[in-house]
């Protein structure tokens with residue numbers, strides 16, 4: 001594989017990782033707040049907290065990895081996106097900052113507080129919405145290079161159907177991914193009331209998810225026909241994604257194999273995400289940056305790849321240990337270790 | 343006001359805010375790990391309780407460190423796109439390595455926090471603190487390497503504004519790396535030693551005479567003494583490094599205009615720019631030559647040998663002096679404590695000494711800030727010495743000023759909230775009560 005393909009595959013894989021675990025986190029924030037509003041918090045909150053507490057910082061590192069990795073492998077992106085994204089990027093950072101710190105304040109510090117919970121829930125939906133617009137911009141048409149420099153047309157972003165379709169998809173996917181994971185987790189915890197509630201959420205959000213996906217396709221065909229054409233060429237990816245979706249919803253519906261159901265959800269998004277990514281190539285920013293044109297020098301690229309492999313050798317066992325202690329350890333999941341932390 | 347100005351303000355503000363929490367993130371895990379190990383070794387639950395309570399405060403500060411760090415990570419591209427494009431081509435390797443250090447730290451912090459009594463053998467739990475200590479120190483190492491590169495770039499050639507002949511390892515091992523890393527790490531550990539010591543000293547001053555606080559103070563101050571020596575030594579090495587590789591910065595810091603041997607060191611004072619004379623300062627003969635080259639006859643380059651448009655602002659003199667003065671102060675206080683502890687008849691708990699320790703904590707944080715501003719402003723007008731000037735690197739986007747205001751408000755709110763949360767966390771939950779409840783001590 002060429003260097004640029006290795007680079008983009010690694011980065012896209014980590015972004016996929018972020019998509020899944022951050023969705024669980026973002027959605028959980030929303031459900032916590034929502035269930036507090038509807039006085040059902042005693043049902044779901046213990047499950048949510050037990051899973052989120054040990055892992056939230058790790059989620060953030062996936063994002064940092066992606067940002068740093070993009071600049072390492074494709075330094076030109078820093079120039080184009082850096083200049084264009086000042087405002088949306090800052091908004092995103094402020095939201096992320098509020099979310100992260102308030103999570104810690106509410107969680108490790110003083111007990112739950114309505115304002116904290118509200119901010120935590122609201123940012124859980126706003127962050128994916130603002131992140132997804134970056135993918136929208138990469139389709140071209142919003143960022144322009146002129147003699148006076150690089151500009152972003154925010155007004156255009158707000159009036160574009162593709163942009164809205166992607167935002168809608170991002171929000172509903174977050175809720176769908178999150179609730180299907182938490183259903184599985186509650187089931188492992190033998191917490192039937194929580195499981196039933198979360199299962200209802202998962203089923204409720206499955207319909208909008210698939211609807212939004214179709215909407216995005218339709219809008220893409222109008223906004224960037226070339227990309228749409230490339231997507232059709234690997235249509236099987238999206239077909240498999242749909243099959244996984246059907247399987248997952250079926251299992252959740254029948255209250256069977258929640259673990260397998262969540263794996264299918266992951267595959268559903270995996271196929272769609274990699275299909276989208278593959279058909280997006282060669283562009284990182286249509287039409288200004290391609291992976292071939294922006295890739296870093298071979299020496300540095302090689303060093304990055306070696307570092308990456310060495311890093312994985314440390315990362316994979318550590319992540320495994322984390323999952324083993326908190327996700328696959330039945331006693332922890334059931335809350336029998338409640339006395340252990342601080 | 344232009345984008346360059348606001349970009350500088352926003353960068354400086356974000357970094358100064360982050361560095362407070364980053365310093366805690368680097369140093370406190372070391373002390374947590376030490377306390378837990380000592381407690382298990384001596385079967386002394388006071389130390390275990392120390393580790394637990396320190397950790398509890400620590401997680402709050404970590405969270406702020408993480409979010410502000412994420413801000414910088416993205417902001418560098420938003421505010422300095424040209425810089426990141428060029429730097430990304432050469433020095434992204436340590437940044438990339440840093441993310442793995444973050445991963446390790448984040449994963450094991452989760453494990454450390456939530457497995458206190460999970461294992462029969464307490465050493466297993468303690469072992470999970472080691473990757474946190476290593477991970478956070480490595481992240482400081484890698485980010486400092488990036489900063490060192492900005493001061494003394496290496497490992498590439500410029501051709502038509504593009505970097506060629508790139509050697510990422512040589513870029514990482516640039517001349518500034520060893521001294522900078524040593525000084526940044528030792529000063530972070532030292533600062534956290536004083537931070538934790540000051541908490542204990544404060545309680546003893548308030549009449550809370552529990553042996554728990556005394557043990558805390560002894561642990562942190564005696565390590566603090568060793569770290570103060572190390573910081574001093576590393577600072578001295580940094581001075582020699584400057585003399586050799588960034589003479590402009592050193593000369594500006596010392597208001598040293600004529601290249602001479604037997605150069606004196608001036609502390610404080612007021613500069614008359616016209617005559618280049620310093621009034622009211624304390625002059626220490628030969629000291630600058632010794633700082634720069636270990637010998638009174640070492641020749642130190644003066645500012646007049648450097649084109650004036652490449653001079654950094656001369657106020658950095660005060661920043662440097664402030665840092666060095668604080669360095670001496672911390673060394674003195676911790677030395678007195680160590681001596682009093684060593685002399686069997688000494689009085690480690692004299693109120694004046696305790697007050698001195700309490701004062702040491704804010705001073706140490708001030709020294710960190712002074713040191714960084716000195717190091718960064720002393721590099722002006724360059725963002726990468728000799729390669730790229732600051733005013734050529736800033737973003738061309740509009741609205742940097744409103745962004746700056748937004749972040750200022752955010753950091754202000756975060757700072758205040760962090761204090762409130764920490765205060766509430768410990769106010770009703772006294773260590774004495776908790777010791778009694780958990781361990782019957």
Ligand code: HDD
Pocket residue numbers: 493518522523525526527529530532533573574576577578580581584591665666667668669670672706707709710711712713714715716717720
């Ligand atoms: C508690 C903090 C602290 C204390 C007590 C000291 N320093 Fe420091 N100093 C730092 C914290 C620091 C720092 C924050 O870590 C800096 C900023 C940039 C850097 O590399 O380290 C620094 C930079 C720095 C530099 C500039 C390095 C460069 O620009 O590359 C020099 C020459 C010194 N220091 C020298 C000293 C001396 C001679 C000290 C005598 C006691 C001293 N420092 C105490």
Ligand code: HEM
Pocket residue numbers: 349350353354355357358359361422425485486488489492710711714715718719721722724725732
């Ligand atoms: C790896 C670490 C660092 C990087 C990559 C970095 C990068 C930068 C950049 C790009 C600028 C703007 C250009 C300039 O004015 O020189 C800057 C300025 C500044 N930085 Fe750093 N910095 C680092 C560490 C720090 C830290 C930890 C502090 C902490 C307090 C700090 C304090 C400042 C200040 C005060 C300025 C403004 C200087 C001025 O222009 O007046 N820096 N830094």
Ligand code: HEM
Pocket residue numbers: 057060061064360361363364365366367368403404405407408409410411412413414415418444445447448478479481482485486526530
């Ligand atoms: C340009 C400069 C810097 C950038 C881009 C940066 C970036 C970051 C990022 C992205 C994080 C969050 C990592 C996570 O999610 O775990 C972070 C945290 C951290 N940073 Fe910085 N940082 C900078 C300067 C510094 C400096 C100068 C130091 C040390 C002296 C430092 C030490 C740390 C540490 C130890 C953490 C872990 C947070 C904690 O445990 O409290 N950083 N930084």
